[in-house]
Amino acid sequence: MNKQLLFVKRPIGAADAATWSLEKNPIPEINEGQILVKQHYVSLDPAMRGWMNEGKSYIAPMEIGSVMRAGSVGEVIASKNQKFDVGQYVAGTGGVQQYAVSDGKGFYQIDPKLAPLPMYIGTLGMPGMTAYFGITEVAKVKEGETVLVSGAAGAVGSIVGQVAKIKGCRVVGIAGGPDKCRYVVEELGFDACIDYKNENVASRFKEVCPKGIDIYFDNVGGEILEIALTRLRMHARIVICGAISQYNTKTKIKGPSNYLSLLVNRASMTGMVVFDYADRYKEGAQVLGGWLAQGKLKSREDIYEGIENFPETYNRLFSGDKMGKLVLKVIED
Numbered sequence: 476m477n478k479q480l481l482f483v484k485r486p487i488g489a490a491d492a493a494t495w496s497l498e499k500n501p502i503p504e505i506n507e508g509q510i511l512v513k514q515h516y517v518s519l520d521p522a523m524r525g526w527m528n529e530g531k532s533y534i535a536p537m538e539i540g541s542v543m544r545a546g547s548v549g550e551v552i553a554s555k556n557q558k559f560d561v562g563q564y565v566a567g568t569g570g571v572q573q574y575a576v577s578d579g580k581g582f583y584q585i586d587p588k589l590a591p592l593p594m595y596i597g598t599l600g601m602p603g604m605t606a607y608f609g610i611t612e613v614a615k616v617k618e619g620e621t622v623l624v625s626g627a628a629g630a631v632g633s634i635v636g637q638v639a640k641i642k643g644c645r646v647v648g649i650a651g652g653p654d655k656c657r658y659v660v661e662e663l664g665f666d667a668c669i670d671y672k673n674e675n676v677a678s679r680f681k682e683v684c685p686k687g688i689d690i691y692f693d694n695v696g697g698e699i700l701e702i703a704l705t706r707l708r709m710h711a712r713i714v715i716c717g718a719i720s721q722y723n724t725k726t727k728i729k730g731p732s733n734y735l736s737l738l739v740n741r742a743s744m745t746g747m748v749v750f751d752y753a754d755r756y757k758e759g760a761q762v763l764g765g766w767l768a769q770g771k772l773k774s775r776e777d778i779y780e781g782i783e784n785f786p787e788t789y790n791r792l793f794s795g796d797k798m799g800k801l802v803l804k805v806i807e808d
Contacts, residue, residue: 477502478782478805480543480571485527489723489793492786494527495543502574510582511553512565512575516778518546518596519785519801520630521694521792524722533748542570543785546596548585549575549806559584566595571785573805583756590764591776597630597800598767598774599760605716605749606634607759611642613747614690614712618643621684623703626694627668628655630800631716634763635692636665637772644690647683649676649699651795658798663773677702687711695720697729704736713737713744723793775799 476499483496505511526544529536537544547569551559556579559565567582569575585595597603609631610616622639626632627648636646636659648659648668656668667683669676680702687708693700696718703713721728737744752759766772777797779788782805791797 476500477572477574479573480782480785482527482537482541482543483539485529485539486524488725490524490527490786490789495786497783497785503576505553505555505576507555508578509554510551510556510559510565510577510579512547512549512567512569512577512582513552513806514547514549514569514573514575515804515806516548516593516596517569517571517803517805518600518602519789519792519803520546520602521717521719521722523789523792533750542572544568545571546601547575548592548595548600564592566600571782571803571805573782573807590767593776593778593800593802594774596802597776598634598763598772601749602630602800603634603763604752604756604759605747606631607638607763608749608752608755609714609716609747610635610638610690610692612752613714613745614692616642616644616690619645620689621645621647621686621708622690622692623647623649623684623688623706624665624692624694625649625699625703626717626719627659627663627665628798629694632692632694633659633663633775633799634772637663637766639690640664641766641771647688649695655795655798671699677705680706690714692716693718697721701731701733704731704733707736707740707742709740709742711740711742713742715744715746719793776802778802778804780804 481496548566551563565582622644624632624636628650639646646665648665651672659665659668669679687706691703691713694717697720
């Protein structure tokens with residue numbers, strides 16, 4: 476039998492257990508051109524909350540009754556597709572289920588001997604690609620610049636800051652709680668980290684970035700974005716990657732009121748969606764993989780177990796009760 480988490484109710488505000496239904500269905504037979512993947516791990520990402528909404532976005536909304544959309548990694552156990560062999564490990568979008576049938580589109584082969592499987596849905600997967608292309612291509616980071624990163628202890632922010640350091644920048648993070656800030660500075664090598672839960676962000680911002688910032692990589696939106704806009708240098712760049720502080724709001728999303736700072740400082744604010752760089756994922760993975768091998772880049776996966784624990788694990792994205800990339804093991808040993 477195949478345990479599947481079905482999306483059954485569009486949430487208003489935060490998603491809860493009623494948003495999904497855990498069901499057991501027979502493992503389907505595959506048709507010509509298809510593969511059957513025994514899934515080991517699925518990725519939990521803040522973007523999931525946006526996928527649940529009905530309305531126009533950068534990707535089609537999930538349909539009621541469909542398997543919860545998620546990145547995944549697993550083993551091909553049956554194949555009628557010439558591009559895939561039984562025994563290969565693959566990453567793709569298999570959804571929150573133990574067995575996934577696919578025509579192979581969006582799946583690609585990975586090597587578990589080169590890196591642990593969870594890393595292929597983290598640093599070597601969509602979060603890593605988001606960070607790499609976001610800071611190098613969208614922000615066009617340059618040596619000597621000052622970079623501010625919100626969500627600095629998370630899957631994307633932690634990689635953004637490390638790449639910026641590799642590129643010769645001064646990097647300041649924003650994270651929630653002393654443990655996360657300590658991790659960001661002492662383990663990831665950021666120059667400083669602001670604890671938004673226990674410090675006055677605006678005041679600390681002035682202390683650690685007295686001359687302002689050249690790049691703000693935004694993962695949270697809301698008040699932090701407002702403050703960042705007040706500290707821009709000339710020709711600064713803001714990358715809008717996410718707005719986790721706004722995803723569960725039941726009221727109108729809060730946007731920046733001081734956007735004229737962009738005009739005054741001849742700055743720019745650009746939205747970034749990683750799928751735009753899909754044809755370059757291999758390039759990004761090779762670069763990040765090289766830095767991992769050289770010890771220049773650190774990867775951290777926060778792994779939980781049991782498909783039945785998906786709702787509780789998902790909520791860690793918004794409570795902040797996690798460190799690094801959030802991953803759920805769905806295979807049963």
